[in-house]
Amino acid sequence: MTINLKKIMPLAIFGGLVLVAVIIRMNPPEAPQRPAFGGPMMTVETSVVMPRDYPVMLQSYGTVQPRTRSMLIAQVGGQIVEINENVRDGGFFEEGDVLGRIDPRDYEADVQIAEATLADARQSLAEAIARSEQAREDWERLGNEGEPSDLVMRIPQLEAARARVASAESALTKAKLDLERTGIVAPFAGRVIRKSVDLGQVVSPNTQLAEIYATDVIEIRLPLRNRDLGFIDLPESYRFVETDEDESIDVVIQSDLIGRERWQAKLVRTEGTIDQTARQLHVIAQIDDPFGPDNEGRSPLKIGQYVTAEIEGKTLPDVLVIPNNTIYQGTYVYTVEDGVLHRKDIDIAWQNDVEAIVAGGLQPGDELVTTPLGQVTSGIRVTVVGADSRGGAPGNRPSEERMARGRNNAGDTQ
Numbered sequence: 394m395t396i397n398l399k400k401i402m403p404l405a406i407f408g409g410l411v412l413v414a415v416i417i418r419m420n421p422p423e424a425p426q427r428p429a430f431g432g433p434m435m436t437v438e439t440s441v442v443m444p445r446d447y448p449v450m451l452q453s454y455g456t457v458q459p460r461t462r463s464m465l466i467a468q469v470g471g472q473i474v475e476i477n478e479n480v481r482d483g484g485f486f487e488e489g490d491v492l493g494r495i496d497p498r499d500y501e502a503d504v505q506i507a508e509a510t511l512a513d514a515r516q517s518l519a520e521a522i523a524r525s526e527q528a529r530e531d532w533e534r535l536g537n538e539g540e541p542s543d544l545v546m547r548i549p550q551l552e553a554a555r556a557r558v559a560s561a562e563s564a565l566t567k568a569k570l571d572l573e574r575t576g577i578v579a580p581f582a583g584r585v586i587r588k589s590v591d592l593g594q595v596v597s598p599n600t601q602l603a604e605i606y607a608t609d610v611i612e613i614r615l616p617l618r619n620r621d622l623g624f625i626d627l628p629e630s631y632r633f634v635e636t637d638e639d640e641s642i643d644v645v646i647q648s649d650l651i652g653r654e655r656w657q658a659k660l661v662r663t664e665g666t667i668d669q670t671a672r673q674l675h676v677i678a679q680i681d682d683p684f685g686p687d688n689e690g691r692s693p694l695k696i697g698q699y700v701t702a703e704i705e706g707k708t709l710p711d712v713l714v715i716p717n718n719t720i721y722q723g724t725y726v727y728t729v730e731d732g733v734l735h736r737k738d739i740d741i742a743w744q745n746d747v748e749a750i751v752a753g754g755l756q757p758g759d760e761l762v763t764t765p766l767g768q769v770t771s772g773i774r775v776t777v778v779g780a781d782s783r784g785g786a787p788g789n790r791p792s793e794e795r796m797a798r799g800r801n802n803a804g805d806t807q
Contacts, residue, residue: 435769435773435775435776436764436775436776436777436778437727437729437734437762437763437764437766437775437776437777437778438762438763438764438777438778439728439729439760439761439762439763439764439777439778440760440761440763441758441759441760441761442713442715442751442755442756442757442758442759442760442761443713443757443758444711444712444713444757445711445712445714446708446709446710446711446712447708447709447712447714447750448705448706448707448708448709449624449625449706449707449708449709449743450703450704450705450706450745451617451621451624451625451703451704451706452701452702452703452704452745452746453615453616453617453701453702453704454615454616454699454700454701454702455613455614455615455616455678455699455700455702456613456614456697456698456699456700457611457612457613457694457695457696457697457698457700458611458612458613458614458696458697459606459607459608459610459611459612459696460607460609460610460611460612460679461581461583461606461607461609461610462586462604462605462606462607463580463604463605463606464601464603464604464605465492465577465601465602465603465604465605466599466600466601466602467495467577467596467597467598467599467600467602468571468574468598468599469495469500469571469574469575469598470495470595470596470597470598470600471495471496471497471499471500471575471595471596472495472496472593472594472595472596473493473494473495473496473590473591473592473593473594473595473596474494474495474496474592474593475491475493475494475592476492476493476591476592477490477491477492477493479492479585480492480493480585480588480603481585481588482585482586482587482588483584483585484584484585485582485583485584485585485608485684486579486582486583486584486585486605487579487582488579488580488581488582489578489579490578490579491576491577491578491579492577492578492579492602492603493576493577493590493602494575494576494577495574495575495576495577495596496575497572497575497576500568500571500572500575501572503568503571503572504565504568504569504572506568507561507564507565507567507568507569508565510561510564510565511558511561511562511564511565513561514554514557514558514560514561515558515561517554517557517558518551518554518555518557518558520554521547521550521551521553521554521555522551522554524547524550524551525546525547525548525550525551528541528546528547529541529546532546577602579605581607581609582607582608582609583605583606583607583608584605584606584608584684585603585604585605586603586604586605586606586696587603587604588602588603589601589602589603589604590602590603606696608682608683608684609681609682610679610680610681610682610683611679611680611683611694611696612661612677612678612679612680613646613658613677613678613679613680613700613702614664614675614676614677615644615675615676615677615678615702615704616668616671616673616674616675617673617674617675617676617704618673619672619673619674620743621706621743622674624706624707624709624743625642625704625705625706625707626642626707627663627676628641628642628660628661628662628663628676629663630662630663641659641660641661642659642660642704642705643657643658643659643660643705644657644658644659644660644678644702644703644704644705645657645658645702645703646658646678646680646700646701646702647700647701647702647703648694648698648699648700648701650692650695650698650699651692652692654691654692656680656683656688656694657680658678658679658680658702659678659679659681660676660677660678660679660704661677661678661679662676662677663675663676663677664676664677676704678702678704680694709750712742712750712751713750713751713755713757714748714749714750714751715748715749715751715755715761716747716748716749716763717744717746717747717748717749718763718765719761719762719763720739720741720749721766723741724738724739725737725738725739725754726739726754726755726761726762727761727762727766727769727771728755728759728760728761728762729760729762729775729777730759730760732774732775732776732777733772733773733774733775734762734769734770734771734772734773734774734775735771735772736771737754737755737759738754739751739752739753739754739755740752740753740754760777
């Protein structure tokens with residue numbers, strides 16, 4: 394009997410498929426087992442959030458500038474015949490020091506001429522007075538009645554002589570003043586920024602000799618962020634009201650130009666306008682006697698030097714403060730309650746580079762997760778590090794004992 398393979402092959406394939414289906418149905422594949430939701434998924438560290446008094450420290454920056462800065466100007470012309478050895482870039486000088494001298498010989502001659510002119514004018518005045526008195530005697534001798542007229546008494550000639558004396562006195566005063574101005578005197582104790590002339594140079598009046606500044610006080614102009622303005626008592630000024638210097642705000646100025654150095658300063662005033670470029674308010678910090686003996690051995694502050702500043706702000710009572718590294722995307726944190734991880738949105742009242750003051754979203758006693766977390770889901774179970782040693786279930790709400798310990802720790806940090 395001949396076997397028809399074309400008819401048998403489809404039947405064989407169909408039978409094989411049926412057999413495979415029966416085997417799969419009798420032995421279904423097992424899904425991978427997931428851990429029970431009730432079991433711990435991760436281990437985290439936490440800290441109890443407790444209110445405490447928090448002194449706000451504002452951060453700013455600026456450049457060192459002198460409070461008094463001026464140009465040393467020649468008030469008379471001539472050749473410079475003397476320059477003080479301290480008149481050099483960076484040199485110090487004291488108030489009243491003679492910083493330079495212009496050749497005084499021409500001005501000494503002018504004084505002598507003015508003195509001679511004054512003597513001549515006084516002689517002319519004496520003669521005019523004598524003629525006036527003689528005119529009165531002549532009037533009386535001739536038997537004239539009444540008072541003689543001004544012309545008879547030579548009053549116009551007498552007044553002209555007096556005017557010449559006054560003019561000569563003024564000329565002498567001016568000549569002496571010009572002679573005095575040949576000596577270039579320091580108007581204050583200060584330091585030279587830049588010298589513009591040298592010995593032997595001929596200068597004219599109003600020539601700039603040097604740029605100088607006073608060393609009694611230096612200032613730093615510090616910008617404040619708009620969000621920081623509510624956290625500082627600004628040193629404002631008002632008409633007819635004197636500012637109390639005892640209420641000035643402490644500022645710590647720091648620079649790492651040559652090593653890390655700090656200077657103590659005071660916030661002395663607030664500018665009266667908002668900076669139109671930065672749209673910020675600026676305050677002025679002041680350092681007294683920066684080059685005095687108290688700062689000997691330190692690198693002196695330089696005009697134009699960049700510095701940073703820590704400004705003493707308000708002390709806020711009973712606020713919640715948390716580390717910045719516990720805040721995610723600037724808007725939320727994670728807490729643990731009854732062993733379960735919860736995401737909480739928060740409102741930040743103020744923040745620096747390290748920590749933030751929370752205005753809303755957290756409550757005193759909340760157990761804040763301090764362990765950095767990646768992609769996690771709110772609602773998973775967690776184990777809190779050290780929970781067993783504290784005698785509580787993992788992630789339970791902190792006990793009264795732990796809350797008290799949190800309050801004590803908050804107090805220690807103040």
